[in-house]
Amino acid sequence: MTEQLVSPGRQTSAGGPVRIPVERTWWQRHGRTTTVWALRLLLVTVLLAGWQMTAGSLFDITFTSKPSAIAGRLGEWSADGTLWTHSLVTIQEIVYGFLLGAVAGAVVGFVLASLQLAYRVIDPFMMALYSIPKVALAPLFIVWFGIGMHMKVLLAAATVFFLVFLNTAAGVREVDRGLVDAVRLMGGSRKDIALKVVLPSSMTGVLTGLKVAIPYALIGAVIGELVASNQGLGYLINDAAAQFDTAGVFATLVVLSVIAAVLNVLVGLIGRRVNRWKPVEARG
The missing domain is CATH 1.20.5 (Single alpha-helices involved in coiled-coils or other helix-helix interfaces)
Structure with a gap:
């Protein structure tokens, strides 16, 4: 019913x-x-x-492999533990990088967008940093942090930070000014406006940033592994490609796709709970 x-x-x-x-x-x-x-x-x-x-008739399986070979490689790696060992490393890098970048981006975006003068001063610098290809940062991060997990986590966090920051700032700046004025007329303080109007209204922007940032957290971690690593799914791709194991490359891409899909589902569930305060027709 x-x-x-x-x-x-x-x-x-x-x-x-x-x-x-x-x-x-x-x-x-x-x-x-x-x-x-x-x-x-x-x-x-x-x-x-x-x-x-x-496969084998229209396409050369040397370059495209085939689903049965990919499934076989996944089964082989699952049996000997290779898949689980490297997947766990990459998942840790993605999750830590995503959380670090998302929290920092949301907090900085909320604070700066609430301070109009500060936002206008800093916005062009943020856009300039955002425009730098993150793969170009990998060698610099290696010099600063080495080739361990810290480098991949921070590279993923840097990628996520700007996406969450920009979407959070946009959400804050698009808050209905009528609601803000109404709270002021009722005697609300700046704290009341920030916590009871701006924060809930900007959650759409925050959640959009989180959903957009998920694949980029994965990209940041894998880029770090591709550039310099001895473990993780990026390393597994490099190792399979070096041996011309096309099935291994595709198998690793399948695992990365599954990880991204699971993270998207989790963010979607969080979004539905956060948006429960909205009218039914506005939840989407």
Whole structure:
């Protein structure tokens, strides 16, 4: 049983919209989602089947491999522990880098965007730093921090920081000024405005920054591993490529894709909980 909002014209005694229980079948509630996932599964199945059947005839498997060989390599690496050892290292780098960059970007973005003069002064410098290709920072980070995990974490954090900062700052600057003025008229302090108006309203920008930054955290960590590392999925890609093991390269890319998908799901779940304060039609 679900609830449906009726038109604004029908009000309760408290002035809110009336919620009427509506009986809906399982298909009415989940049919669209089920259809989408079924079509996704069908698309992936068709693509993999076409790849498998054309490998060796239309394409040289030396360069493209084939799904069965990739699955075999994943099974082999899972059995001997190679996959889990290197995946754990990369996941740690991604998570630590993402958390460090996200927290720093959100805090700095919120504070600077709330101070209009400071933001106008610093904004061009932030954009200049953001424009630097992060792969160009890898050699410098190696000089500063060595080739251990710290270098990959900080490279991932630097990549995430600017994305979260820019989206957070945009969210803060787009807050409805009418809400701010209303709180001021009711005697609210700057703290009340910041915590009860600006912070909740800017969460859309923060969450957008987090979702956009997820693949870049992965990119930052893997770039660090590709440049200089003796462990991690980036190292595994380098090692497989050096041996012309195309199946190994594709197998590692599959693992990276799965990690990114899981992180996206986690951020999506957090976003739904954070946006519970919004009206139903604005949650998206």
